Amino acid sequence: xxxxLDVEERDGFAVLSVxxxxxxxxxxRFRERLIELVSEGKHKIIVDLEGVDxxxxxxxxxxxxxxxxxxxxxxxxxxxxxxxxxxxxxxITGLTKVFSIHDSVDAAVGGPDGxxxx
Amino acid sequence: xxxxxxxxxxxxxxxxxxxxxxxxxxxxxxxxxVSALASSDSNLADERIDDLKLAVSEACxxxxxxxxxxxxxxxxxxxxxxxxxxxxxxxxxxxHGFDPAALPDHPPVTDPDRLKYERxxxxxxxxxxxxxxxxxxxxxxTAVRLVMRHAANGTAPD
Numbered sequence: 001x002x003x004x005l006d007v008e009e010r011d012g013f014a015v016l017s018v019x020x021x022x023x024x025x026x027x028x029r030f031r032e033r034l035i036e037l038v039s040e041g042k043h044k045i046i047v048d049l050e051g052v053d054x055x056x057x058x059x060x061x062x063x064x065x066x067x068x069x070x071x072x073x074x075x076x077x078x079x080x081x082x083x084x085x086x087x088x089x090x091x092i093t094g095l096t097k098v099f100s101i102h103d104s105v106d107a108a109v110g111g112p113d114g115x116x117x118x
Numbered sequence: 119x120x121x122x123x124x125x126x127x128x129x130x131x132x133x134x135x136x137x138x139x140x141x142x143x144x145x146x147x148x149x150x151x152v153s154a155l156a157s158s159d160s161n162l163a164d165e166r167i168d169d170l171k172l173a174v175s176e177a178c179x180x181x182x183x184x185x186x187x188x189x190x191x192x193x194x195x196x197x198x199x200x201x202x203x204x205x206x207x208x209x210x211x212x213x214h215g216f217d218p219a220a221l222p223d224h225p226p227v228t229d230p231d232r233l234k235y236e237r238x239x240x241x242x243x244x245x246x247x248x249x250x251x252x253x254x255x256x257x258x259x260t261a262v263r264l265v266m267r268h269a270a271n272g273t274a275p276d
Binding site: 021024054058060061092093 | 142237240
């Protein structure tokens with residue numbers, strides 16, 4: 001099972017685009033890539049979930065761990081997600097209140113409230 | 119539904135069983151089989167199939183972790199039972215078992231301490247996604263029974 005993890009720079013953010021299925025098998029690679037970025041000094045990270053086909057609680061755990069790690073560096077982790085079946089996982093677990101979730105990478109880099117989902 | 123529709127599987131009463139090695143890479147296979155089976159059951163909407171797929175993923179993940187903790191090399195059993203009004207999936211592990219009532223309560227999500235908890239989201243997800251869930255201790259481990267009721271009877275979670 002493939003998990004795509006591509007990184008590009010955008011206006012001072014590192015944008016990590018995730019593609020494929022995030023589960024107990026692929027989550028460790030996702031976690032390692034996030035930790036690498038933080039250790040490279042990238043403390044403002046956008047995780048783009050638009051290419052994700054499936055995400056379960058192990059994927060949520062990686063994101064929560066990433067946010068915690070970044071906040072300890074005075075950084076932040078923003079999410080891009082418009083897919084209802086992925087957003088649903090955040091809604092059920094109450095994590096929509098924890099993460100700043102945006103409609104696009106442009107909206108996420110645009111400011112704290114730029115394009116945030118209500 | 120009483121009339122057979124050409125090309126559509128008549129599932130009611132059938133049991134389909136899958137055994138997977140208790141390793142992380144096989145959870146995707148369990149999801150694939152269950153979602154393919156659920157898709158051939160025209161009584162479940164696509165959104166509900168996604169819900170079941172996620173619940174199965176969570177249950178299999180827990181089963182594999184239970185095997186890891188118990189040092190068991192046995193297979194995890196995923197048994198699908200198509201009923202007249204339901205589709206049930208039972209995930210059986212040979213771990214040490216656990217008591218869902220004994221799971222610790224997490225702080226509310228708005229509490230900064232909530233970020234200390236990267237785990238423990240699987241069981242709440244399962245409970246929210248399926249119409250009925252039971253965690254049954256067996257002689258050898260735990261059997262998690264997930265039940266989806268067909269459209270007319272189901273209560274789709276929000």
